[in-house]
Amino acid sequence: MTFDTITEDRPLRAVIAGAGFIGRQWATELRLHPDVELVGWADVDTDKMPGLYGSVTEMLDTLRPDFLVNGTVPGAHHEVTLAALDRGVSVLSEKPMAVTFEEGAAMVAAADRARRLFMVSQNRRYLPGLVAYRRTVAELGELAILASEFYIPYKTVKFLDDLPHPLIQDMAIHLFDAARAISGTDPLSVYCESFRPAASWYTGACSATAIFEMTGGLRYVFSGSWSAPGLQTSWTGSWRAIGARGTAVWDGDATIRAEGVLPVELEKDVHAGSGRFQGLAWALREFVDALRTGRPPQGEGRDNLASLAMVTSALESAIRGERITSHLYAAD
Numbered sequence: 001m002t003f004d005t006i007t008e009d010r011p012l013r014a015v016i017a018g019a020g021f022i023g024r025q026w027a028t029e030l031r032l033h034p035d036v037e038l039v040g041w042a043d044v045d046t047d048k049m050p051g052l053y054g055s056v057t058e059m060l061d062t063l064r065p066d067f068l069v070n071g072t073v074p075g076a077h078h079e080v081t082l083a084a085l086d087r088g089v090s091v092l093s094e095k096p097m098a099v100t101f102e103e104g105a106a107m108v109a110a111a112d113r114a115r116r117l118f119m120v121s122q123n124r125r126y127l128p129g130l131v132a133y134r135r136t137v138a139e140l141g142e143l144a145i146l147a148s149e150f151y152i153p154y155k156t157v158k159f160l161d162d163l164p165h166p167l168i169q170d171m172a173i174h175l176f177d178a179a180r181a182i183s184g185t186d187p188l189s190v191y192c193e194s195f196r197p198a199a200s201w202y203t204g205a206c207s208a209t210a211i212f213e214m215t216g217g218l219r220y221v222f223s224g225s226w227s228a229p230g231l232q233t234s235w236t237g238s239w240r241a242i243g244a245r246g247t248a249v250w251d252g253d254a255t256i257r258a259e260g261v262l263p264v265e266l267e268k269d270v271h272a273g274s275g276r277f278q279g280l281a282w283a284l285r286e287f288v289d290a291l292r293t294g295r296p297p298q299g300e301g302r303d304n305l306a307s308l309a310m311v312t313s314a315l316e317s318a319i320r321g322e323r324i325t326s327h328l329y330a331a332d
């Protein structure tokens with residue numbers, strides 16, 4: 001990955017695609033960042049708010065910004081990101097990068113061709129709890145098992161209703177990417193079942209269990225549901241890691257417990273109570289820093305393909321009822 005840096009002594013000019021929930025959170029962050037100027041905003045639904053461009057390409061051609069934040073629905077990520085990269089505009093995208101692995105690989109290739117930065121914001125990576133848990137797990141020695149549970153009764157976003165596997169296709173990337181960050185491993189293969197509990201309010205398969213074989217022989221076991229009334233987990237799941245020297249558990253929030261090693265203490269969350277959405281400020285900071293210095297950020301497109309591969313391979317496994325080699329290697 002090589003991308004050109006921007007060294008002119010002026011704020012970076014940013015635009016947003018998507019004026020829904022997350023687009024508005026990004027607008028707050030772009031306005032607060034001292035090295036960024038928000039110059040335009042587009043949504044196919046121009047009734048969302050006044051002053052929107054109705055077309056991303058028209059906005060890009062008119063404003064010629066330095067970067068675009070892609071906060072559109074997952075099905076539009078590919079088209080919107082390629083429109084920006086093909087015009088020499090860097091992209092900070094919402095997860096998941098794309099719907100299919102092939103789309104994701106094409107986006108990474110487009111970024112390479114254009115020598116532009118393409119990063120997917122995996123905002124959970126910056127949470128003090130995840131950072132401390134990752135450092136605790138690093139003390140456990142060789143890891144054998146990593147497990148996470150995600151159980152939330154959620155029903156508010158319209159586009160989730162349109163997905164045949166809403167948990168795997170939209171949310172699971174947060175947990176899968178966190179598993180890679182916590183363990184420092186990449187996916188080799190997966191067996192996944194994605195299903196719909198009879199009492200679910202979704203029409204799609206909103207619950208899943210997946211067993212990943214990761215590099216180094218680690219097994220990562222994910223289980224979760226969007227239709228899970230009562231005793232919900234944190235939005236970052238609840239975790240257990242078992243290594244040669246002991247075990248560490250994390251509630252996905254502020255509590256880490258361990259036996260065999262000492263749990264690392266959490267740093268203070270400087271944005272707690274501010275109403276700002278978790279981790280976006282840190283992702284933006286890392287993205288801007290990368291554009292200014294050339295330092296590769298977490299979530300850089302090529303690296304994030306391994307997280308996308310966990311989603312697309314799990315989905316293929318669920319559909320075919322078979323263990324699947326990770327798409328990351330199938331594409332080589």
Ligand SMILES: NC(=O)c1ccc[n+]([C@@H]2O[C@H](COP(=O)([O-])OP(=O)(O)OC[C@H]3O[C@@H](n4cnc5c(N)ncnc54)[C@H](O)[C@@H]3O)[C@@H](O)[C@H]2O)c1
Nearest residue numbers: 018019020021022023043044045071072073074076094095
């Ligand atoms: N990182 C997080 O924790 C987090 C939280 C919520 C959502 N998200 C992600 O953000 C994305 C958007 O989610 P949301 O909850 O804001 O959805 P949303 O439905 O509230 O907003 C999406 C917006 O995109 C617009 N849009 C669709 N296609 C477009 C196109 N081609 N060009 C321009 N605009 C287009 C829609 O009209 C809508 O206004 C999803 O990928 C979702 O997974 C991430």
